[in-house]
Amino acid sequence: MPKRFCAICGKDIDETAPHFGMCLNCYLKENPLFELPENFNFKICNYCGKFSKKGNWIQSDSYEALDIIIQAVEKLVLKEIKNDTKLDFKIIPEEDSFIYSSRGFLVNLNLRILGESITDSDISSEKVLSVKVSYELCKNCTNLKSGTYFTSILQLRCNLEDFDFLNLVINNITDFVEKLFEKDEKQYISNIDKQKNGFDLYLSTNELLNHIISFMKANYYFGLKRTKKLVGRDHQRGKNIYRLKAVIRFLPFNKNDYISIDNQTFYVENIKKNSVILRDKTGKRIIKDFDFFFTEKVMVKNVKEGSI
Ligand SMILES: [Zn+2]
Ligand SMILES: [Zn+2]
Known part of the structure; x- marks a missing residue:
């Protein structure tokens, strides 16, 4: 088999080299594994830690700005990447790039995004995403605080x-x-x-x-x-x-109370889910719906035992 060389850099290549007579490095430079937007701007609610792009607030599971930023990038940027090759992403914050606001909020930073083929970890590529965060209260927190x-x-x-x-x-x-x-x-x-x-x-x-x-x-x-x-x-x-x-x-009386309705006294024998069972002076059993006790005309008074 004749010796082969990378068409771009001239490096020796063997038959495992990917395509078009290029070495792996040159191939990946020519055919990036994934595309990213250059910038990613989004919002964090500084009260509850939800994050948002385009008005829809999404729950995060942290109150740490950097954790929330990473979750937001995973959810709103990396999940959106459509690719033939299935990729595993690593997000590496570049601490030198961190910029804090005067109130101490992390507002600008660069993230190195490393995408690796799930099937072949040699096939990988890296990009830098510039992130800008603004902080405000989400709708729910605005309502809650007001x-x-x-x-x-x-x-x-x-x-x-x-x-x-x-x-x-x-x-x-x-x-x-x-x-x-x-x-x-x-x-x-x-x-x-x-x-x-x-x-x-x-x-x-x-x-x-x-x-x-x-x-x-x-x-x-x-x-x-x-x-x-x-x-x-x-x-x-x-x-x-x-x-x-x-x-x-609520009924203005309890079970076993004596009550007066329109000057007549009754014993409250039982209170059921929707009705009350009363006994009048003669021992007659009377069932009344709850609603009966809440009409304007009925005056219910608690009375002492013995006045029956
Ligand atoms: Zn090459
Ligand atoms: Zn909130």
Whole structure:
């Protein structure tokens, strides 16, 4: 077999050399394994660590700028590369290139991107990506920090004189929501407003309203009324936007209490999911829906045992 030489650099080559009579080095120079944009600009939320290009905020799993930058490059640059050769990428930050803002944020840097063929690690190539980062709050964090954003309202109402019971309910709800927030930071209570007969809770999502109602149903008996109000239209999705409202009304009495309804006294024998079982003076059993106790005309009063 005649001796072969690289057509570009003249180096000896053997039959394992790739193509067109070039040595591997020259071949890779002529036929880059992958293409990269020269610059990559994107945003990091300096509150929650999400990153974004074109308005869509993506969860990162770090609060360290360099980790987030590497995740963003993997997700938004390297994943987008369309290639015949399957490549493994290594990202090597060039620390000399780091530039920090006056507030100490890493804003400019170069990353060496090494792409290696998965099947043959001899076939590799390296490029430098210049990264520029700007820092701002993502939409969710902007809403969260403003404390005024909400999509739905939950009203808790109870005619009991003291707020001990409702305070306990509020504590249970806030504990429940904090656990949801740890998993999904879109779920939070923006504000809790004390009212004459209860509390108004302003909620960050409609989904959260449903979560809380399910939680409440598993733990309490109450009357529930849901309404929705048209507040606008999402033209992009072609959907109406509703503000949801739910009123939870607790019964103003407990099991085994004596109550007075329109001057007649009853014994509360049992409280079921949607109804209350009463006994009147004669021992007659009466079943009333929860709703009965929440109508304007019915005055329910707790009375002392023995007045029956
Ligand atoms: Zn060569
Ligand atoms: Zn954020």
